[in-house]
Amino acid sequence: MTDTSLPCGDILSAMRQKNPLVQCITNDVAMNIAANVLLAAGASPAMVSAEEEAGEFAGLAGAVTINIGTLWAGGVAGMREAARAATAAGIPWVLDPVAHYATGFRRKAIAELIALNPTIVRGNASEIMALAGETARGQGVDSGDSARSAQAAATALAQRQHCIVAVTGDVDFVTDGARSIDIEGGSPVMPKVTAIGCALTCLVGACVAVAPGQPLEATVTALGLFAVCGEDVGRRAQGPGSFQPLFLDALHAIDSVQFVSNLRVKVL
Numbered sequence: 001m002t003d004t005s006l007p008c009g010d011i012l013s014a015m016r017q018k019n020p021l022v023q024c025i026t027n028d029v030a031m032n033i034a035a036n037v038l039l040a041a042g043a044s045p046a047m048v049s050a051e052e053e054a055g056e057f058a059g060l061a062g063a064v065t066i067n068i069g070t071l072w073a074g075g076v077a078g079m080r081e082a083a084r085a086a087t088a089a090g091i092p093w094v095l096d097p098v099a100h101y102a103t104g105f106r107r108k109a110i111a112e113l114i115a116l117n118p119t120i121v122r123g124n125a126s127e128i129m130a131l132a133g134e135t136a137r138g139q140g141v142d143s144g145d146s147a148r149s150a151q152a153a154a155t156a157l158a159q160r161q162h163c164i165v166a167v168t169g170d171v172d173f174v175t176d177g178a179r180s181i182d183i184e185g186g187s188p189v190m191p192k193v194t195a196i197g198c199a200l201t202c203l204v205g206a207c208v209a210v211a212p213g214q215p216l217e218a219t220v221t222a223l224g225l226f227a228v229c230g231e232d233v234g235r236r237a238q239g240p241g242s243f244q245p246l247f248l249d250a251l252h253a254i255d256s257v258q259f260v261s262n263l264r265v266k267v268l
């Protein structure tokens with residue numbers, strides 16, 4: 001079911017060859033798994049977030065990723081600096097709006113960050129629905145909505161913000177507001193591994209760093225890699241504990257031929 005017009009295998013190969021530097025401003029829970037996912041997949045993560053250096057560092061990176069999971073005032077200042085510097089330098093940046101609907105502090109921060117024009121927004125179904133102004137049933141950082149029910153919200157958000165929107169869940173969906181793509185695969189164990197979505201957002205950064213002119217295709221590549229490796233590992237893991245190390249091994253071992261032959265994407 002792979003659409004051969006999508007250059008996902010080429011983007012994976014380019015990432016391995018170029019080993020892009022990705023500035024990951026992520027949350028305290030995700031730091032370790034996100035860095036390990038990028039190293040396993042073939043990128044070079046740097047968790048650089050302080051206000052004093054986040055903007056300067058963005059100028060060195062191939063892409064920047066910003067995640068509001070464990071938010072604090074100084075953290076927002078660093079995110080602002082990095083987003084501004086990335087946009088000014090034409091460096092793609094990815095926003096993960098973790099539980100942005102939960103408190104006034106988060107709502108204010110996400111409104112400011114989205115106004116700084118992210119290249120890509122990646123979230124779970126409840127996060128994307130709430131960002132588009134729809135009623136959502138998220139509980140803290142966990143989605144309470146199906147990914148399918150968030151597709152219209154993702155499309156509306158992409159059109160409003162002029163960016164790529166990716167909504168993840170049992171079936172992933174990526175859109176630029178005009179072109180839309182479904183990605184099948186993964187495992188129901190994945191949402192039981194903390195910060196796996198946050199790590200995925202960082203991998204989106206790694207893919208768009210090597211394909212800055214193709215943000216939709218880069219996003220499909222990162223989500224597709226998680227879908228293919230997650231499905232394979234889901235068949236072998238005993239549960240969330242053994243899933244994580246096997247998943248890192250799978251991200252490291254897969255080559256672009258295996259990836260493309262197991263990728264199930266549908267251009268809608």
Ligand SMILES: Nc1ncnc2c1ncn2[C@@H]1O[C@H](COP(=O)(O)OP(=O)(O)O)[C@@H](O)[C@H]1O
Pocket residue numbers: 123124125141142143167168169170171172185186187188189190191195196197198200223226227230
């Ligand atoms: N029920 C499911 N079946 C298969 N894959 C899933 C399922 N739920 C989540 N995933 C996968 O887990 C990863 C994280 O997605 P998600 O849980 O939506 O994000 P978050 O961790 O931000 O809430 C994605 O790769 C997604 O495809």
Ligand SMILES: Cc1ncsc1CCOP(=O)(O)O
Pocket residue numbers: 027029030069070098141142194195196197198199
């Ligand atoms: C548990 C938790 N609390 C604040 S951020 C975070 C991690 C969320 O990770 P994900 O969005 O991938 O589920």
Ligand SMILES: [Mg+2]
Pocket residue numbers: 096098123124141197198
């Ligand atoms: Mg999340």
